[in-house]
Amino acid sequence: TLACCNIPAEEMKTKFGLQTIRRVNDTGHHYFISSLQNKGVDSWITLGTNAETAALFNPMTGECGEAKVRQVDGKTQVYLQLKSGESIILQTYRQPLQASKPWKYVKEQPFSLRLDHGWKLHFAESKPEIQGTFDIDRPCSWTNIDHPAAQTNMGTGVYSLDIELPALKADNWILDLGDVRESARVRINGQEAGCVWAVPYQLKVGQFLKPGKNHIEIEVTNLPANRIAELDRQGVQWRKFKEINIVDLRYRPANYGHWAPMPSGLNSEVRLIPVDFIQE
Structure with missing residues (x-):
């Protein structure tokens, strides 16, 4: 055409x-x-x-x-x-x-650093409240942790890890967060490294890394779906609109109590990928 x-x-x-x-x-x-x-x-x-x-x-x-x-x-x-x-x-x-x-075009080096052990998780905010720090070892959906509110909360979970950066020559490093539900803010050694809220959930972070020990924090905020479903199961009147209300596709009053828990937080392996800039 x-x-x-x-x-x-x-x-x-x-x-x-x-x-x-x-x-x-x-x-x-x-x-x-x-x-x-x-x-x-x-x-x-x-x-x-x-x-x-x-x-x-x-x-x-x-x-x-x-x-x-x-x-x-x-x-x-x-x-x-x-x-x-x-x-x-x-x-x-x-x-x-x-x-x-x-x-700056980049080429990934043949190997990446798998950040698959030693993770901890706590909540910067959560409704219902979830206190304490959880030794989760591997990054995973926080709906899998041992807490009664983990499958029904909305909030921001903070995944943290200490790593030893290998002595490797690279023009930059890419932090690949994998499967994120739903948005993430990254801090490395106390510095803001950026936010991601859509695939491919990657950030160039070489400027924030240093030789030897590095501390990584990833604040992940989930959707309110799990909280909404629980409120509907409890019969809580959370819909407080004057001119319009929430309806389904057939314009009937909607109830979401049947929703299964949606994954929240980091849901897959996290990697640090060394990259080189492609020269002319």
Whole structure:
């Protein structure tokens, strides 16, 4: 259908399975690109528009930089690295960029550091309240801990761990939190390292790590679903809206007491991945 309208098809859609929105502007085009599939992309991609330069912007982390661009058979190609579930903004330009810094493309080293033992868990806040510190050893959903409120609470659990960073040369380290339910704030050695609330739940944390011992804290906030289900089972009138109330798909009063507990917190292995920057 694009060919019928004389609109060049985007290879990122037809070949790589990416979702994209493209809009023209005064200096070129801008794209919003997402990898809404079970695989990522790490490749040169031919654009449906011509450009001399391009820049990349990560809307989740604030990272930005000039993208790698080349001309092949009269068409513009840009190098993209996207994880499954990740999004990026691409801006193309008809002229060179001035005083721009390059986008930092990375290559994972052959091994990663598995942070799979020695974890502790306590709650910064919780309704119902959960006191004390739990030696969970491995990261797991807090609905599995031995506490009567663990399957019915809403709150923020703090997963903490001390690690020894190996003497390994790397340009940066990526903290991969795996399966997070639902959002996480990371602190390393008392410093704020960033927040994640969508896949791939990864942060570049090399600047916060130091040789030897490091202390990692991950504050995870769950959804209120488990708390809502328990309130409905107890018959508590938590719906207090004046003009509207919560209904189901058929616009009937909804009750969620039948909901099974939803996973909360860290639900899989956590890794530290050493990466090197890809040179020209």
